[in-house]
Amino acid sequence: MQALSFGSISVDEIELPILTKKNIILSVLRLDKIHPVISGNKWFKLQYYFNKAKQDNRDHIATFGGAYSNHIIATAAAGKMLGYKTTGIIRGEKPLAISPTLSQAVEFGMELFFISREDYRNKVLPGEIKNKSDEIFFINEGGYGIDGAKGASEILDYCKKENYSHIACAVGTSTMMAGLIKACSMDQKIIGISVLKNNVSIENDLRDLLSPEEKTKDFKIIYSYHFGGYAKYTTELIDFMNDFYRVTSIPSDFVYTGKLFFGINDMIKNDSFPRGSKILIVHSGGLQGNLSLQKGTLIF
Numbered sequence: 001m002q003a004l005s006f007g008s009i010s011v012d013e014i015e016l017p018i019l020t021k022k023n024i025i026l027s028v029l030r031l032d033k034i035h036p037v038i039s040g041n042k043w044f045k046l047q048y049y050f051n052k053a054k055q056d057n058r059d060h061i062a063t064f065g066g067a068y069s070n071h072i073i074a075t076a077a078a079g080k081m082l083g084y085k086t087t088g089i090i091r092g093e094k095p096l097a098i099s100p101t102l103s104q105a106v107e108f109g110m111e112l113f114f115i116s117r118e119d120y121r122n123k124v125l126p127g128e129i130k131n132k133s134d135e136i137f138f139i140n141e142g143g144y145g146i147d148g149a150k151g152a153s154e155i156l157d158y159c160k161k162e163n164y165s166h167i168a169c170a171v172g173t174s175t176m177m178a179g180l181i182k183a184c185s186m187d188q189k190i191i192g193i194s195v196l197k198n199n200v201s202i203e204n205d206l207r208d209l210l211s212p213e214e215k216t217k218d219f220k221i222i223y224s225y226h227f228g229g230y231a232k233y234t235t236e237l238i239d240f241m242n243d244f245y246r247v248t249s250i251p252s253d254f255v256y257t258g259k260l261f262f263g264i265n266d267m268i269k270n271d272s273f274p275r276g277s278k279i280l281i282v283h284s285g286g287l288q289g290n291l292s293l294q295k296g297t298l299i300f
């Protein structure tokens with residue numbers, strides 16, 4: 001399996017007429033270049049959990065996610081690379097054909113258990129896992145938790161973070177955003193674009209990962225760019241992703257980073273950023289998720 005390549009992370013400056021017009025600098029931190037599968041923020045969020053499992057002498061890691069989860073596949077890949085047994089507890093009954101994401105997780109040696117949405121919501125473990133739960137190290141869905149945020153706080157070590165007035169990211173569980181808030185100074189603004197619909201409770205989840213001092217930093221979640229909800233998309237979004245790739249050569253995914261780039265571009269258009277802003281967008285990877293789109297939908 002291909003090694004993780006932190007050396008290939010770059011900061012790409014975007015050139016677009018609108019940026020010149022509005023006097024805004026826009027850069028993208030390319031975490032998508034780390035690895036084709038364990039891409040983006042996922043290794044950052046997982047690293048301290050894997051360390052903890054080792055300290056606890058547990059070589060079996062179990063975690064939770066949906067059929068297209070980047071977290072599931074990243075956990076499977078990291079487990080294979082580091083020599084852990086991995087189990088994925090998947091939301092929803094097993095379909096006739098499993099998603100490309102899950103088949104790749106199985107290729108990496110992950111064992112899958114499918115449970116009903118109700119059991120998933122109520123965290124009812126499959127019997128076989130419950131019986132062994134003393135030997136297993138559990139990681140929350142999406143790597144949510146303090147250790148995930150601590151890992152994500154290292155993301156900004158890969159750029160000159162003090163150069164930016166604004167730092168923007170996509171928000172699923174908010175763990176990455178919590179990490180970015182931890183890493184930023186009081187005079188920087190952190191903007192999260194929520195990819196889920198009606199998930200205002202995420203603000204509480206985010207705050208739970210912050211210290212009292214960190215809670216006073218300048219951060220905000222924006223809820224208007226979910227395009228119908230998690231993993232939902234429209235032709236407007238797909239067209240934008242293709243156009244963005246044509247102009248910048250930066251690929252994005254339709255679940256997270258496509259919505260993030262769309263949202264920030266739209267906010268620049270409607271003057272949500274003052275002139276002179278220097279914005280860093282964290283490209284958190286997730287490109288494998290595009291495999292679930294029909295071939296030819298995207299030009300990259």
Ligand SMILES: *Cc1c(COP(=O)(O)O)cnc(C)c1O
Binds near residue numbers: 174253256
């Ligand atoms: C998981 C993921 C996110 C969301 O990160 P959270 O820490 O759950 O908010 C954003 N972008 C990509 C590409 C992801 O895979």
